[in-house]
Amino acid sequence: MNENVIVTQALSKSYRSTEAVRGLNLSVRRNRITAFLGRNGAGKSTTIKMLLGMIRPSAGSGTVLGKQITDAGENCELRKRVAYVAEDKPLYGYMTVEQTVRFVGSFYSDWRADIAKKLLQDYELPLRREVKLLSKGMRTKLALLLAFARRPDLLILDEPSEGLDPVGIEHLLQTLVAHSAEGVSIFFSSHQIAEVERVADQVCILDRGCLLVDASLDHLRQFYRRIDLVFSSLPPEREFRISGVERIQTRGRQMCIFASSNADAVIEHAREWNAVSVEVAPLGLREIFLETVKEN
Amino acid sequence: MFLKLTPASGQPLYLQLMQQIRHAAETGALKDGDQLPGIRTLAEELVVSPNTVAKAYSELEHDGFLELRHGSGAYLCLKRRTRSLADQVHVARRRIRDLIERLRDDGLLDEEIRRVFEAELLYAAEIVRKR
Numbered sequence: 001m002n003e004n005v006i007v008t009q010a011l012s013k014s015y016r017s018t019e020a021v022r023g024l025n026l027s028v029r030r031n032r033i034t035a036f037l038g039r040n041g042a043g044k045s046t047t048i049k050m051l052l053g054m055i056r057p058s059a060g061s062g063t064v065l066g067k068q069i070t071d072a073g074e075n076c077e078l079r080k081r082v083a084y085v086a087e088d089k090p091l092y093g094y095m096t097v098e099q100t101v102r103f104v105g106s107f108y109s110d111w112r113a114d115i116a117k118k119l120l121q122d123y124e125l126p127l128r129r130e131v132k133l134l135s136k137g138m139r140t141k142l143a144l145l146l147a148f149a150r151r152p153d154l155l156i157l158d159e160p161s162e163g164l165d166p167v168g169i170e171h172l173l174q175t176l177v178a179h180s181a182e183g184v185s186i187f188f189s190s191h192q193i194a195e196v197e198r199v200a201d202q203v204c205i206l207d208r209g210c211l212l213v214d215a216s217l218d219h220l221r222q223f224y225r226r227i228d229l230v231f232s233s234l235p236p237e238r239e240f241r242i243s244g245v246e247r248i249q250t251r252g253r254q255m256c257i258f259a260s261s262n263a264d265a266v267i268e269h270a271r272e273w274n275a276v277s278v279e280v281a282p283l284g285l286r287e288i289f290l291e292t293v294k295e296n
Numbered sequence: 297m298f299l300k301l302t303p304a305s306g307q308p309l310y311l312q313l314m315q316q317i318r319h320a321a322e323t324g325a326l327k328d329g330d331q332l333p334g335i336r337t338l339a340e341e342l343v344v345s346p347n348t349v350a351k352a353y354s355e356l357e358h359d360g361f362l363e364l365r366h367g368s369g370a371y372l373c374l375k376r377r378t379r380s381l382a383d384q385v386h387v388a389r390r391r392i393r394d395l396i397e398r399l400r401d402d403g404l405l406d407e408e409i410r411r412v413f414e415a416e417l418l419y420a421a422e423i424v425r426k427r
Contacts, residue, residue, distance in 0.1 A: 180339075181340075222307070279411065
Protein backbone atom coordinates (compact mmCIF):
# COMPACT_ATOMS: atom_id res chain seq x y z
CA MET A 1 0.00 0.00 0.00
CA ASN A 2 1.12 3.50 -0.78
CA GLU A 3 2.81 5.21 2.17
CA ASN A 4 1.34 8.59 1.35
CA VAL A 5 -2.33 9.51 1.23
CA ILE A 6 -1.72 12.94 -0.28
CA VAL A 7 1.06 13.89 -2.66
CA THR A 8 1.36 17.13 -4.63
CA GLN A 9 3.97 18.25 -7.11
CA ALA A 10 4.50 21.96 -7.68
CA LEU A 11 0.80 22.50 -7.06
CA SER A 12 -0.09 26.14 -7.73
CA LYS A 13 -3.15 28.34 -7.88
CA SER A 14 -3.32 31.97 -8.98
CA TYR A 15 -6.29 34.27 -8.90
CA ARG A 16 -5.58 37.10 -11.35
CA SER A 17 -2.48 38.72 -9.90
CA THR A 18 -2.49 36.85 -6.59
CA GLU A 19 -0.62 33.59 -6.17
CA ALA A 20 -2.61 31.76 -3.50
CA VAL A 21 -0.52 28.58 -3.61
CA ARG A 22 2.99 28.47 -5.06
CA GLY A 23 4.67 25.26 -6.15
CA LEU A 24 3.50 23.19 -3.24
CA ASN A 25 5.22 19.83 -2.76
CA LEU A 26 3.28 18.14 -0.04
CA SER A 27 3.27 14.56 1.13
CA VAL A 28 0.95 13.41 3.86
CA ARG A 29 1.67 9.98 5.34
CA ARG A 30 -0.83 7.22 5.87
CA ASN A 31 -2.09 6.51 9.40
CA ARG A 32 -0.84 9.81 10.71
CA ILE A 33 -2.49 12.86 12.14
CA THR A 34 -1.12 15.73 10.10
CA ALA A 35 -1.79 19.35 10.99
CA PHE A 36 -1.80 22.07 8.37
CA LEU A 37 -0.94 25.44 9.88
CA GLY A 38 -0.81 28.89 8.40
CA ARG A 39 -2.04 32.45 8.87
CA ASN A 40 -5.34 33.60 7.41
CA GLY A 41 -4.97 33.70 3.65
CA ALA A 42 -1.85 31.51 3.64
CA GLY A 43 -3.45 29.18 1.08
CA LYS A 44 -4.66 26.33 3.31
CA SER A 45 -8.27 26.23 2.16
CA THR A 46 -7.26 26.74 -1.47
CA THR A 47 -4.93 23.75 -1.18
CA ILE A 48 -7.61 21.59 0.42
CA LYS A 49 -10.15 22.56 -2.25
CA MET A 50 -7.69 21.64 -5.00
CA LEU A 51 -7.08 18.26 -3.36
CA LEU A 52 -10.79 17.57 -3.44
CA GLY A 53 -11.23 18.75 -7.02
CA MET A 54 -13.38 21.70 -6.01
CA ILE A 55 -11.09 24.19 -7.71
CA ARG A 56 -8.70 23.56 -10.55
CA PRO A 57 -4.96 24.08 -10.03
CA SER A 58 -3.28 26.67 -12.28
CA ALA A 59 -0.23 24.40 -12.47
CA GLY A 60 1.21 21.26 -10.96
CA SER A 61 -0.43 17.98 -10.07
CA GLY A 62 -1.43 15.87 -7.14
CA THR A 63 -2.87 12.59 -5.97
CA VAL A 64 -5.12 11.74 -3.06
CA LEU A 65 -5.24 8.04 -2.13
CA GLY A 66 -3.38 7.43 -5.36
CA LYS A 67 -6.01 9.12 -7.55
CA GLN A 68 -5.27 12.12 -9.76
CA ILE A 69 -7.06 15.14 -8.33
CA THR A 70 -7.61 16.79 -11.72
CA ASP A 71 -9.11 13.71 -13.41
CA ALA A 72 -12.90 13.90 -13.05
CA GLY A 73 -13.42 10.14 -12.94
CA GLU A 74 -10.61 9.46 -10.46
CA ASN A 75 -11.66 12.43 -8.38
CA CYS A 76 -15.12 10.93 -8.01
CA GLU A 77 -13.50 7.68 -6.81
CA LEU A 78 -11.36 9.41 -4.25
CA ARG A 79 -14.21 11.43 -2.81
CA LYS A 80 -16.01 8.21 -1.91
CA ARG A 81 -13.11 7.37 0.37
CA VAL A 82 -12.45 10.84 1.79
CA ALA A 83 -14.62 12.57 4.37
CA TYR A 84 -14.33 16.35 4.34
CA VAL A 85 -15.46 19.14 6.63
CA ALA A 86 -15.37 22.49 4.86
CA GLU A 87 -14.25 25.73 6.44
CA ASP A 88 -17.70 27.38 6.21
CA LYS A 89 -19.54 24.16 7.21
CA PRO A 90 -22.21 24.42 4.49
CA LEU A 91 -25.50 22.75 5.48
CA TYR A 92 -29.12 23.10 4.43
CA GLY A 93 -30.67 25.69 6.73
CA TYR A 94 -34.25 24.55 6.27
CA MET A 95 -33.61 20.96 7.38
CA THR A 96 -33.66 19.90 11.00
CA VAL A 97 -30.67 18.21 12.58
CA GLU A 98 -32.39 14.84 12.35
CA GLN A 99 -33.32 15.32 8.68
CA THR A 100 -29.80 16.42 7.82
CA VAL A 101 -28.27 13.31 9.36
CA ARG A 102 -30.73 11.01 7.57
CA PHE A 103 -30.35 12.90 4.28
CA VAL A 104 -26.55 12.90 4.26
CA GLY A 105 -26.37 9.30 5.51
CA SER A 106 -28.36 8.10 2.53
CA PHE A 107 -25.55 9.12 0.17
CA TYR A 108 -22.81 6.98 1.64
CA SER A 109 -22.28 3.24 1.52
CA ASP A 110 -19.81 3.52 4.40
CA TRP A 111 -22.30 5.33 6.67
CA ARG A 112 -22.28 4.19 10.29
CA ALA A 113 -25.66 4.87 11.85
CA ASP A 114 -24.47 3.69 15.26
CA ILE A 115 -21.73 6.31 15.35
CA ALA A 116 -24.09 9.02 14.11
CA LYS A 117 -26.47 8.16 16.92
CA LYS A 118 -23.75 8.18 19.55
CA LEU A 119 -22.33 11.51 18.39
CA LEU A 120 -25.78 13.10 18.29
CA GLN A 121 -26.02 12.28 21.99
CA ASP A 122 -22.44 13.19 22.86
CA TYR A 123 -22.69 16.52 21.08
CA GLU A 124 -26.10 17.22 22.64
CA LEU A 125 -27.52 18.38 19.35
CA PRO A 126 -31.24 19.28 19.32
CA LEU A 127 -32.76 16.83 16.82
CA ARG A 128 -35.79 18.87 15.89
CA ARG A 129 -34.10 22.24 15.51
CA GLU A 130 -33.64 23.67 12.04
CA VAL A 131 -30.03 24.02 11.01
CA LYS A 132 -30.38 27.76 10.37
CA LEU A 133 -31.25 28.24 14.05
CA LEU A 134 -28.16 26.41 15.34
CA SER A 135 -25.35 28.29 17.04
CA LYS A 136 -21.97 28.38 15.29
CA GLY A 137 -20.57 25.72 17.61
CA MET A 138 -23.55 23.44 17.01
CA ARG A 139 -23.23 23.84 13.25
CA THR A 140 -19.59 22.84 13.52
CA LYS A 141 -20.53 19.80 15.61
CA LEU A 142 -23.15 18.74 13.11
CA ALA A 143 -20.70 19.11 10.21
CA LEU A 144 -18.12 17.06 12.13
CA LEU A 145 -20.69 14.40 12.92
CA LEU A 146 -21.49 14.02 9.23
CA ALA A 147 -17.82 13.33 8.50
CA PHE A 148 -17.12 11.17 11.56
CA ALA A 149 -20.15 8.94 10.96
CA ARG A 150 -18.47 7.50 7.88
CA ARG A 151 -15.61 5.07 7.63
CA PRO A 152 -13.29 6.96 5.27
CA ASP A 153 -9.66 6.18 4.53
CA LEU A 154 -8.83 9.84 4.88
CA LEU A 155 -10.43 12.66 6.85
CA ILE A 156 -9.78 16.20 5.67
CA LEU A 157 -10.91 18.89 8.07
CA ASP A 158 -10.70 22.61 7.41
CA GLU A 159 -10.72 24.47 10.72
CA PRO A 160 -12.64 21.78 12.59
CA SER A 161 -12.52 23.51 15.97
CA GLU A 162 -13.90 26.83 14.81
CA GLY A 163 -16.66 28.04 17.11
CA LEU A 164 -16.25 25.19 19.59
CA ASP A 165 -15.94 25.77 23.32
CA PRO A 166 -13.11 24.05 25.25
CA VAL A 167 -15.30 21.03 26.04
CA GLY A 168 -16.23 20.74 22.38
CA ILE A 169 -12.58 20.99 21.34
CA GLU A 170 -11.59 18.27 23.80
CA HIS A 171 -14.32 16.06 22.44
CA LEU A 172 -13.26 16.74 18.86
CA LEU A 173 -9.68 15.79 19.65
CA GLN A 174 -10.77 12.56 21.31
CA THR A 175 -12.82 11.68 18.25
CA LEU A 176 -9.81 12.39 16.03
CA VAL A 177 -7.63 10.14 18.17
CA ALA A 178 -10.24 7.36 18.09
CA HIS A 179 -10.47 7.55 14.29
CA SER A 180 -6.73 7.54 13.98
CA ALA A 181 -6.58 4.43 16.17
CA GLU A 182 -8.91 2.74 13.70
CA GLY A 183 -6.48 3.46 10.88
CA VAL A 184 -8.03 6.60 9.40
CA SER A 185 -5.46 9.10 8.12
CA ILE A 186 -6.23 12.65 9.19
CA PHE A 187 -5.26 15.96 7.58
CA PHE A 188 -6.60 19.04 9.30
CA SER A 189 -6.00 22.77 9.21
CA SER A 190 -6.15 24.73 12.41
CA HIS A 191 -5.27 27.93 14.22
CA GLN A 192 -5.45 26.22 17.59
CA ILE A 193 -1.78 25.59 18.16
CA ALA A 194 -2.22 24.13 21.63
CA GLU A 195 -4.50 21.38 20.33
CA VAL A 196 -2.28 20.66 17.35
CA GLU A 197 0.68 20.33 19.68
CA ARG A 198 -1.06 17.52 21.53
CA VAL A 199 -2.55 15.31 18.86
CA ALA A 200 -0.57 15.84 15.68
CA ASP A 201 2.19 13.52 14.50
CA GLN A 202 3.26 15.75 11.66
CA VAL A 203 3.08 19.51 11.12
CA CYS A 204 3.06 21.42 7.84
CA ILE A 205 3.35 25.21 7.98
CA LEU A 206 2.20 27.13 4.94
CA ASP A 207 2.88 30.82 4.48
CA ARG A 208 2.10 32.99 1.47
CA GLY A 209 1.37 29.85 -0.53
CA CYS A 210 4.73 28.21 0.24
CA LEU A 211 5.44 25.23 2.47
CA LEU A 212 7.96 26.37 5.08
CA VAL A 213 7.97 23.51 7.55
CA ASP A 214 7.11 19.85 7.03
CA ALA A 215 8.31 17.87 10.03
CA SER A 216 7.22 15.54 12.76
CA LEU A 217 6.42 17.13 16.10
CA ASP A 218 8.99 14.81 17.64
CA HIS A 219 11.58 16.36 15.37
CA LEU A 220 10.49 19.93 16.18
CA ARG A 221 10.58 19.21 19.92
CA GLN A 222 13.98 17.62 19.69
CA PHE A 223 15.82 20.11 17.51
CA TYR A 224 14.25 23.57 17.66
CA ARG A 225 15.99 25.63 20.31
CA ARG A 226 16.26 29.18 21.49
CA ILE A 227 19.74 29.95 22.72
CA ASP A 228 20.36 33.04 24.83
CA LEU A 229 23.94 34.16 25.06
CA VAL A 230 25.67 36.89 27.01
CA PHE A 231 29.23 37.98 26.14
CA SER A 232 31.61 40.40 27.78
CA SER A 233 32.29 41.69 24.27
CA LEU A 234 29.87 40.75 21.54
CA PRO A 235 31.29 38.66 18.67
CA PRO A 236 30.19 39.52 15.12
CA GLU A 237 26.83 38.03 14.17
CA ARG A 238 28.23 36.38 11.07
CA GLU A 239 30.29 34.08 13.30
CA PHE A 240 27.04 32.43 14.32
CA ARG A 241 25.46 32.14 10.91
CA ILE A 242 25.94 28.41 10.70
CA SER A 243 23.65 25.76 9.33
CA GLY A 244 20.50 25.39 11.42
CA VAL A 245 20.56 28.96 12.71
CA GLU A 246 17.39 30.61 11.48
CA ARG A 247 17.56 33.97 13.16
CA ILE A 248 19.93 36.04 15.29
CA GLN A 249 18.98 39.02 17.37
CA THR A 250 21.48 41.12 19.26
CA ARG A 251 20.89 43.69 21.93
CA GLY A 252 23.79 45.20 23.84
CA ARG A 253 26.01 42.28 24.78
CA GLN A 254 23.22 39.76 24.47
CA MET A 255 22.54 37.48 21.56
CA CYS A 256 19.40 35.47 21.01
CA ILE A 257 19.54 32.68 18.46
CA PHE A 258 16.64 30.74 17.00
CA ALA A 259 17.88 27.39 15.68
CA SER A 260 16.02 24.67 13.81
CA SER A 261 18.90 22.24 14.40
CA ASN A 262 22.56 22.19 15.37
CA ALA A 263 22.05 23.85 18.77
CA ASP A 264 25.06 21.93 20.09
CA ALA A 265 27.35 23.55 17.51
CA VAL A 266 26.02 26.98 18.45
CA ILE A 267 26.75 26.26 22.12
CA GLU A 268 30.29 25.06 21.37
CA HIS A 269 30.79 28.18 19.32
CA ALA A 270 29.52 30.38 22.11
CA ARG A 271 31.98 28.77 24.54
CA GLU A 272 34.82 29.41 22.08
CA TRP A 273 33.82 33.07 22.10
CA ASN A 274 33.87 32.99 25.90
CA ALA A 275 30.18 33.47 26.46
CA VAL A 276 29.53 34.55 30.03
CA SER A 277 26.15 32.86 30.04
CA VAL A 278 24.60 30.19 27.82
CA GLU A 279 20.95 29.30 28.17
CA VAL A 280 19.21 26.79 25.94
CA ALA A 281 15.45 26.47 25.92
CA PRO A 282 13.13 24.33 23.84
CA LEU A 283 10.60 26.09 21.64
CA GLY A 284 6.89 25.46 21.74
CA LEU A 285 4.97 25.06 18.51
CA ARG A 286 3.51 28.55 18.93
CA GLU A 287 7.00 30.10 19.00
CA ILE A 288 8.16 27.94 16.11
CA PHE A 289 5.14 29.00 14.09
CA LEU A 290 5.57 32.72 14.86
CA GLU A 291 9.31 32.66 14.19
CA THR A 292 8.86 30.76 10.93
CA VAL A 293 6.20 33.09 9.63
CA LYS A 294 8.15 36.15 10.75
CA GLU A 295 11.25 34.93 8.93
CA ASN A 296 9.29 34.61 5.73
CA MET B 297 -1.13 5.22 37.15
CA PHE B 298 -1.55 8.89 36.30
CA LEU B 299 0.33 10.19 33.31
CA LYS B 300 0.78 13.82 32.37
CA LEU B 301 2.42 14.94 29.16
CA THR B 302 3.81 18.41 28.56
CA PRO B 303 3.44 19.21 24.85
CA ALA B 304 5.50 22.40 24.98
CA SER B 305 8.60 20.85 26.54
CA GLY B 306 11.56 20.14 24.31
CA GLN B 307 11.06 16.42 24.49
CA PRO B 308 9.05 14.16 22.17
CA LEU B 309 5.83 12.99 23.79
CA TYR B 310 6.66 9.31 23.32
CA LEU B 311 9.86 9.83 25.36
CA GLN B 312 7.91 11.60 28.10
CA LEU B 313 5.51 8.69 28.16
CA MET B 314 8.35 6.15 28.36
CA GLN B 315 9.98 8.01 31.23
CA GLN B 316 6.76 8.31 33.19
CA ILE B 317 5.98 4.63 32.84
CA ARG B 318 9.54 3.83 33.92
CA HIS B 319 9.25 6.25 36.79
CA ALA B 320 5.96 4.68 37.88
CA ALA B 321 7.72 1.32 37.95
CA GLU B 322 10.70 2.69 39.86
CA THR B 323 8.55 4.25 42.54
CA GLY B 324 6.49 1.13 42.86
CA ALA B 325 3.28 2.64 41.47
CA LEU B 326 3.46 -0.09 38.84
CA LYS B 327 4.48 -3.63 39.63
CA ASP B 328 5.87 -6.54 37.65
CA GLY B 329 3.14 -8.10 35.53
CA ASP B 330 0.81 -5.10 35.72
CA GLN B 331 -1.23 -4.51 32.61
CA LEU B 332 -1.05 -1.12 30.91
CA PRO B 333 -4.03 0.35 29.04
CA GLY B 334 -4.36 -0.49 25.35
CA ILE B 335 -2.92 1.92 22.80
CA ARG B 336 -6.26 3.32 21.78
CA THR B 337 -7.54 3.65 25.35
CA LEU B 338 -4.44 5.48 26.53
CA ALA B 339 -4.34 7.69 23.43
CA GLU B 340 -7.93 8.75 24.01
CA GLU B 341 -7.33 9.31 27.70
CA LEU B 342 -4.26 11.48 27.14
CA VAL B 343 -5.68 12.94 23.91
CA VAL B 344 -2.50 12.27 21.96
CA SER B 345 -1.94 10.53 18.67
CA PRO B 346 -2.14 6.72 18.93
CA ASN B 347 1.22 6.68 17.15
CA THR B 348 2.75 8.38 20.19
CA VAL B 349 1.56 5.63 22.52
CA ALA B 350 2.45 2.90 20.04
CA LYS B 351 5.99 4.25 19.70
CA ALA B 352 6.46 4.50 23.48
CA TYR B 353 5.20 0.94 23.97
CA SER B 354 7.34 -0.50 21.23
CA GLU B 355 10.46 1.27 22.53
CA LEU B 356 9.74 -0.01 26.05
CA GLU B 357 9.28 -3.48 24.62
CA HIS B 358 12.57 -3.13 22.81
CA ASP B 359 14.22 -2.25 26.12
CA GLY B 360 12.73 -5.36 27.67
CA PHE B 361 10.54 -3.32 29.96
CA LEU B 362 7.20 -4.23 28.49
CA GLU B 363 5.76 -7.33 26.96
CA LEU B 364 3.24 -6.78 24.18
CA ARG B 365 0.86 -9.70 23.83
CA HIS B 366 -1.07 -9.64 20.65
CA GLY B 367 -4.70 -8.80 21.24
CA SER B 368 -4.48 -8.77 25.02
CA GLY B 369 -2.38 -5.71 25.76
CA ALA B 370 0.86 -4.61 27.32
CA TYR B 371 2.36 -6.05 30.49
CA LEU B 372 5.18 -4.68 32.56
CA CYS B 373 8.18 -6.89 33.11
CA LEU B 374 10.57 -5.64 35.74
CA LYS B 375 13.94 -7.25 36.15
CA ARG B 376 16.32 -6.75 39.03
CA ARG B 377 18.02 -3.97 37.14
CA THR B 378 15.06 -1.64 37.58
CA ARG B 379 14.98 -2.29 41.29
CA SER B 380 18.59 -1.28 41.67
CA LEU B 381 17.72 1.73 39.53
CA ALA B 382 15.11 2.66 42.12
CA ASP B 383 17.83 2.64 44.78
CA GLN B 384 20.05 4.77 42.58
CA VAL B 385 17.27 7.30 42.14
CA HIS B 386 16.86 7.37 45.89
CA VAL B 387 20.55 8.14 46.39
CA ALA B 388 20.51 10.71 43.58
CA ARG B 389 17.61 12.52 45.23
CA ARG B 390 19.54 12.87 48.46
CA ARG B 391 22.61 14.16 46.66
CA ILE B 392 20.64 16.71 44.71
CA ARG B 393 18.87 17.85 47.85
CA ASP B 394 22.27 18.47 49.47
CA LEU B 395 23.52 20.31 46.40
CA ILE B 396 20.45 22.52 46.30
CA GLU B 397 20.90 23.34 49.98
CA ARG B 398 24.48 24.41 49.31
CA LEU B 399 23.48 26.56 46.34
CA ARG B 400 20.80 28.23 48.46
CA ASP B 401 23.42 28.92 51.13
CA ASP B 402 25.50 30.54 48.40
CA GLY B 403 22.60 32.91 47.89
CA LEU B 404 21.06 31.53 44.68
CA LEU B 405 17.32 31.76 44.27
CA ASP B 406 15.34 28.61 43.46
CA GLU B 407 14.43 30.00 40.04
CA GLU B 408 18.13 30.54 39.26
CA ILE B 409 18.99 27.05 40.43
CA ARG B 410 16.25 25.59 38.25
CA ARG B 411 17.53 27.49 35.18
CA VAL B 412 21.08 26.30 35.75
CA PHE B 413 19.90 22.70 36.07
CA GLU B 414 17.78 22.89 32.96
CA ALA B 415 20.50 24.57 30.92
CA GLU B 416 23.06 21.95 31.95
CA LEU B 417 20.68 19.06 31.28
CA LEU B 418 19.74 20.40 27.87
CA TYR B 419 23.36 21.10 27.04
CA ALA B 420 24.30 17.55 27.98
CA ALA B 421 21.42 16.22 25.89
CA GLU B 422 22.63 18.14 22.83
CA ILE B 423 26.15 16.79 23.20
CA VAL B 424 24.96 13.21 23.67
CA ARG B 425 22.82 13.52 20.55
CA LYS B 426 25.79 14.74 18.57
CA ARG B 427 27.73 11.61 19.46
